[in-house]
Amino acid sequence: MCLKKCKDDEMLFETIQTFKIDLEQKNSSLKEKQHDISEVISEIQQKEMQKDEIIQKIEKLKEEQAKRKELIVSQNKANKDRLRNLQKARLVFQDHLGMEIRTILGKTQLVKGEKLQFVFRNINPSDQESAYVVTLGIKEDGAYQIVSSDPVLECLPALESRLQETNNLPAFLANVRKEFISQARS
Amino acid sequence: MSVAFTGMKKENVDASGATTMAQGHKFQDLEEMGEALLEYVNSTQTDKLALMKAEHQALFDQHVETKKIVTQILKEEAQIEESVGQRLLDMEEEKQQRDRELEGLEQQLRQCMAKSQITDSELQFLKGELESLRNAEDQLETLQSEVDEDTTEVIPSAVYVAQVYYLITKIKWEYETPPNILKGVHYGTDLATPINIDTTARSRSNVSDQLWGFVSTEW
Numbered sequence: 001m002c003l004k005k006c007k008d009d010e011m012l013f014e015t016i017q018t019f020k021i022d023l024e025q026k027n028s029s030l031k032e033k034q035h036d037i038s039e040v041i042s043e044i045q046q047k048e049m050q051k052d053e054i055i056q057k058i059e060k061l062k063e064e065q066a067k068r069k070e071l072i073v074s075q076n077k078a079n080k081d082r083l084r085n086l087q088k089a090r091l092v093f094q095d096h097l098g099m100e101i102r103t104i105l106g107k108t109q110l111v112k113g114e115k116l117q118f119v120f121r122n123i124n125p126s127d128q129e130s131a132y133v134v135t136l137g138i139k140e141d142g143a144y145q146i147v148s149s150d151p152v153l154e155c156l157p158a159l160e161s162r163l164q165e166t167n168n169l170p171a172f173l174a175n176v177r178k179e180f181i182s183q184a185r186s
Numbered sequence: 187m188s189v190a191f192t193g194m195k196k197e198n199v200d201a202s203g204a205t206t207m208a209q210g211h212k213f214q215d216l217e218e219m220g221e222a223l224l225e226y227v228n229s230t231q232t233d234k235l236a237l238m239k240a241e242h243q244a245l246f247d248q249h250v251e252t253k254k255i256v257t258q259i260l261k262e263e264a265q266i267e268e269s270v271g272q273r274l275l276d277m278e279e280e281k282q283q284r285d286r287e288l289e290g291l292e293q294q295l296r297q298c299m300a301k302s303q304i305t306d307s308e309l310q311f312l313k314g315e316l317e318s319l320r321n322a323e324d325q326l327e328t329l330q331s332e333v334d335e336d337t338t339e340v341i342p343s344a345v346y347v348a349q350v351y352y353l354i355t356k357i358k359w360e361y362e363t364p365p366n367i368l369k370g371v372h373y374g375t376d377l378a379t380p381i382n383i384d385t386t387a388r389s390r391s392n393v394s395d396q397l398w399g400f401v402s403t404e405w
Contacts, residue, residue: 096390122393
């Protein structure tokens with residue numbers, strides 16, 4: 001009987017050992033889990049901070065953009081409206097007056113038209129589209145200078161000197177047109 | 187003893203006498219044995235007996251002692267068993283508690299991970315919003331440069347051309363007119379002349395000639 005008791009007691013102690021080991025494992029699992037949880041929590045905190053940062057950025061950007069957009073859109077509208085009207089005028093002159101004005105840029109930026117080209121149409125009744133061109137330059141002092149004409153006009157130099165004398169551009173152009181017409185319609 | 191033998195040889199003569207004699211002999215034997223025993227008892231064997239008795243007593247005492255010790259041992263063992271059993275129960279309970287704690291922590295961890303994922307997707311969404319804001323910014327930049335170009339180049343150029351036209355023709359047009367009607371005013375030095383032309387009724391060069399009519403060829 002003593003032997004049996006001994007065996008039983010041995011088993012008891014074995015069980016206790018097993019329990020002890022199990023408990024140790026559980027404790028270390030618990031520690032691990034706790035650690036994992038802390039890590040995840042701090043990750044979450046970081047991400048929340050990131051979120052807040054980004055939200056702030058977004059708010060700020062949205063506000064700025066809204067302001068700018070309003071300004072730019074209204075400026076654009078005003079610009080386009082003005083351009084539309086200017087275009088209309090230009091077209092009416094071009095089509096019905098029969099004269100197109102071209103500004104030719106020099107190598108540097110356009111400075112109130114370094115050269116001006118006047119393209120006459122509706123000159124030749126049988127070919128309304130054909131172009132009659134006279135090109136002028138404007139010097140720094142505002143004086144006009146004839147560059148060329150196409151087709152060539154013999155009287156052009158004379159007209160040029162009258163223009164330089166009087167600075168009367170409208171008259172000059174009217175006369176040039178008259179010359180083109182007499183050439184075309186004779 | 188020789189008497190016994192003699193008796194036995196003469197047995198058939200007197201049976202009862204022989205028997206009695208035999209019994210008498212037996213009693214004698216016993217007596218003798220008793221005497222011998224008494225003698226023996228009274229001899230030195232007494233010491234041995236006393237010794238034996240002492241040993242016996244000692245054994246008995248030892249037995250009692252051993253029994254006491256064993257009882258104590260068994261008692262202590264029972265106590266140990268009890269405390270060990272208790273310890274086992276405590277450990278069992280502790281184990282269960284740890285299991286519950288572990289379960290709780292597992293759940294907490296799951297919740298945290300879920301929250302982390304949600305936060306991740308929130309971050310993704312926000313980053314997307316930021317990206318599209320940045321794109322909108324680019325678009326705005328493009329529009330701004332268009333506005334700038336218009337303001338600094340296109341419009342001034344168009345204005346200049348318009349000014350040249352007015353300089354030459356002194357005509358201002360009306361725009362809210364039906365498509366084939368040309369309506370405007372010529373601002374001469376003394377006179378403002380209205381213009382009203384139906385362009386469908388006339389040829390292009392005809393209209394042009396009329397309009398150029400307002401521009402004097404006189405220097």
